[in-house]
Amino acid sequence: xxxxxxxxxxxxxxxxxxxxxxxxxxVRTKRDKAVYAVPEFQDLRELASQIKNHTLxxxxxxxxxxxxxAKRNGVHVHWAADADEHNAIILDIIRQHNxxxxxxxxxxxxEECHLNPHLIANGIEVVDTDLGERIIQLRDEAPSHLVLPAxxxxxxxxxxxxxxxxxxxxxxxxxxxxxxxxxxxLRARFLAAEVAISGVNFAVAETGGIVICTNEGNADLGVNxxxxxxxxxxxxxxxxxLSDLSVFTRLLARSATGQPVTTYTSHYTKPADGKEMHxxxxxxxRTKQLGRPDFxxxxxxxxxxxxxxxxxxxxxxxxxxxxxxVPGPIGSILSPNIDMKKHSSLPFASTLCGSCSxxxxxxxxxxxxxxxxxxxxxxxxxxxxxxxxxxKLMGRFLTSPRALGIGGKLARHGIKFxxxxxxxxxxxxVWAVARELPEPPKQSFHEWYQQQEVK
Amino acid sequence: xxxSREKILAAARANKPEETLLPTVPDxxxxxxxxxxxxVLTGIGGQVIWLDGPEQLQPVLAQLFPESRISASxxxxxxxxVDALTTTEVLADVDLAVxxxxxxxxxxxxxxxxxxxxxxxxxxxxxxxxxxxxxxxRIVATMHQAYAQLPSTGGYxxxxxxxxxxxxxxxxxxxxxxxxxxxxxxxx
Numbered sequence: 285x286x287x288x289x290x291x292x293x294x295x296x297x298x299x300x301x302x303x304x305x306x307x308x309x310x311v312r313t314k315r316d317k318a319v320y321a322v323p324e325f326q327d328l329r330e331l332a333s334q335i336k337n338h339t340l341x342x343x344x345x346x347x348x349x350x351x352x353x354a355k356r357n358g359v360h361v362h363w364a365a366d367a368d369e370h371n372a373i374i375l376d377i378i379r380q381h382n383x384x385x386x387x388x389x390x391x392x393x394x395e396e397c398h399l400n401p402h403l404i405a406n407g408i409e410v411v412d413t414d415l416g417e418r419i420i421q422l423r424d425e426a427p428s429h430l431v432l433p434a435x436x437x438x439x440x441x442x443x444x445x446x447x448x449x450x451x452x453x454x455x456x457x458x459x460x461x462x463x464x465x466x467x468x469x470l471r472a473r474f475l476a477a478e479v480a481i482s483g484v485n486f487a488v489a490e491t492g493g494i495v496i497c498t499n500e501g502n503a504d505l506g507v508n509x510x511x512x513x514x515x516x517x518x519x520x521x522x523x524x525x526l527s528d529l530s531v532f533t534r535l536l537a538r539s540a541t542g543q544p545v546t547t548y549t550s551h552y553t554k555p556a557d558g559k560e561m562h563x564x565x566x567x568x569x570r571t572k573q574l575g576r577p578d579f580x581x582x583x584x585x586x587x588x589x590x591x592x593x594x595x596x597x598x599x600x601x602x603x604x605x606x607x608x609x610v611p612g613p614i615g616s617i618l619s620p621n622i623d624m625k626k627h628s629s630l631p632f633a634s635t636l637c638g639s640c641s642x643x644x645x646x647x648x649x650x651x652x653x654x655x656x657x658x659x660x661x662x663x664x665x666x667x668x669x670x671x672x673x674x675x676k677l678m679g680r681f682l683t684s685p686r687a688l689g690i691g692g693k694l695a696r697h698g699i700k701f702x703x704x705x706x707x708x709x710x711x712x713x714v715w716a717v718a719r720e721l722p723e724p725p726k727q728s729f730h731e732w733y734q735q736q737e738v739k
Numbered sequence: 740x741x742x743s744r745e746k747i748l749a750a751a752r753a754n755k756p757e758e759t760l761l762p763t764v765p766d767x768x769x770x771x772x773x774x775x776x777x778x779v780l781t782g783i784g785g786q787v788i789w790l791d792g793p794e795q796l797q798p799v800l801a802q803l804f805p806e807s808r809i810s811a812s813x814x815x816x817x818x819x820x821v822d823a824l825t826t827t828e829v830l831a832d833v834d835l836a837v838x839x840x841x842x843x844x845x846x847x848x849x850x851x852x853x854x855x856x857x858x859x860x861x862x863x864x865x866x867x868x869x870x871x872x873x874x875x876x877r878i879v880a881t882m883h884q885a886y887a888q889l890p891s892t893g894g895y896x897x898x899x900x901x902x903x904x905x906x907x908x909x910x911x912x913x914x915x916x917x918x919x920x921x922x923x924x925x926x927x
Contacts, residue, residue: 307910322846324767331762338761344751357894363744415916416907432907439909459911467917474917475827493892501864501903501918508861508895509827519747526892527764530882533898534846544779544847545882545900548864548918554894556860557823567747575754 286629291601304436305599311432312593314542315643322534331531333647336584339489339522340574346489346522347565353492357554360562367397370566374399374481374514375406377562381512383478386410389496389503390417391483392430392587393516393566396609399481410481411473413502415466422449428603430589430610431540436602470502480506484517484563485586486532489524493553494563497536497546504550512560515552519570520583532586535645540588573621578656582617584646591640591650597633606630613640617653620661628666631657689730696724766887769880771845773926776878780848780924783901784914790927796837796872803923804835804868811858812837814872821858830859836866840899840924843878844885849900850924851885854893863899869919871899875926 295301319325339346351361364370370393378386386403388394388410400421403410412421416433420426422445427433434442443457452465482503486495494515496503507513523532537543555561574580592598592612603611608619608627616630631654640650661667662675681687699707699721708716777787788803790796797815800807811821811833819833838857840850850871852863863869879885885898903918914920 459908500916571750
């Protein structure tokens with residue numbers, strides 16, 4: 285199944301699609317308001333981009349520096365080449381403590397590695413504590429957005445889920461009431477948790493510390509009550525200096541939701557006395573992406589989700605249509621690196637309008653990379669035959685002035701005689717689904733231009 | 740395990756691009772007024788109240804939290820004695836924590852709260868309500884200036900900006916997700 289087929293399922297519900305589109309656009313406008321209030325915002329984007337570029341250019345050095353500092357702080361550092369190793373390391377730590385009750389705050393990396401199913405299969409209860417993530421965990425769904433994991437759901441859906449799992453009243457749809465029910469339900473989990481797993485927003489090489497940003501406070505509550513903290517981070521989370529955080533903390537929340545900063549920006553450097561802190565550093569394809577000059581900039585991503593909120597395709601097709609851990613424009617350039625065949629349709633799920641690149645806080649050239657992935661996919665024969673041949677034919681046609689002249693003339697005069705069933709044959713002309721052909725002009729631009737010269 | 744470490748480092752070394760410069764982050768200046776701080780913090784759900792003197796602290800708290808039964812504070816006596824060894828069961832009943840903030844950030848309403856001021860790392864999020872007391876002369880304009888003033892981030896520390904909140908259900912803002920349900924900043 286490709287992106288278009290999955291998107292077709294989503295847009296089958298027109299009202300919901302419109303709601304989804306408008307809600308995300310509202311988040312985008314909140315972002316604009318927050319961004320325009322900071323006169324130096326464009327300078328900050330440039331600084332963030334340069335800091336990330338620099339870090340990637342010395343990634344081995346900063347990884348080692350980070351490890352050394354973290355160890356000095358009393359933190360256990362683990363290295364995982366891939367998802368399986370990441371999962372095995374975490375399961376091992378949990379087993380060493382004979383723990384069965386685990387809370388987990390937001391981590392796209394653990395989603396990417398499918399940690400939850402692995403732990404559950406091994407008899408470990410793992411509870412996602414971010415409200416949006418808990419909702420989709422109860423529904424056994426994947427997140428549909430980086431920072432708004434349950435944005436594909438309506439409050440009625442959440443109400444029904446909570447009625448079934450948390451015992452709220454049937455038909456209760458008030459977000460205030462539902463959130464309070466989740467607070468009570470999750471508080472019991474926080475108090476009982478033996479191990480807390482978290483993601484990592486930033487890892488500071490010079491201090492060996494990690495920074496976690498949340499609005500709910502779920503990471504702090506979980507980590508600071510449990511005996512063991514396990515932070516899972518991709519190698520691209522590094523930044524060199526503590527002061528670099530000033531740039532990223534000014535960009536992240538403004539770009540994500542239009543807030544001036546997240547409620548909690550928490551710096552974990554050393555374990556509390558008598559407690560344990562582990563950091564798992566994960567590659568899982570990232571060094572491979574680092575070796576692709578055209579695509580390595582995707583590793584600068586700080587997971588704000590701004591590219592999704594602005595994307596005309598994402599807003600109308602929903603996060604699940606991407607069938608990837610990270611959906612939307614950024615996901616469409618990250619996912620083919622992991623599995624080119626499975627995600628071959630994603631770089632085409634874009635109009636190449638460039639809005640994603642315009643809002644990206646670290647200046648990733650997202651739409652250029654989408655375009656470049658298309659070339660790579662075509663080279664690797666990972667695009668459908670119909671697209672491949674029609675593009676080849678079109679290429680030949682458009683590069684021949686003679687063919688274009690004759691073809692244009694034929695089309696201008698002949699199109700009105702073609703039967704509708706032919707111009708709108710679903711299998712030959714996907715473009716015409718939901719579109720009408722334009723009124724053919726009387727003359728071509730070429731013909732018109734020649735007339736102008738005569739005058 | 741060490742083999743994965745070597746593998747990752749070797750791949751990073753082999754695949755990294757040519758070295759680029761690490762930029763210097765300038766101080767962009769900005770408005771460091773208590774008014775700006777108040778306006779921003781109020782906008783994200785916090786409340787700012789001026790204290791005329793230290794003797795006002797307890798009367799103001801009594802007025803703000805008349806229902807409060809169990810409070811914990813480093814700033815006045817007679818409260819629940821909390822330290823790093825306090826058990827989860829005891830912490831879970833705290834309904835008011837009154838702690839000293841170190842640095843306020845006017846652009847986003849955040850306050851730096853180091854571990855040394857927390858009594859217990861979990862206290863600022865497990866308490867039902869949080870009060871941070873802040874010297875208004877410690878307000879800076881931006882995060883750049885805040886980080887410049889931090890000697891280090893210690894073992895643990897957090898910038899706290901407003902009460903715990905979520906908008907995960909249909910983007911409706913709800914104050915009081917998992918952390919403190921309210922944040923009051925007492926400026927002096």
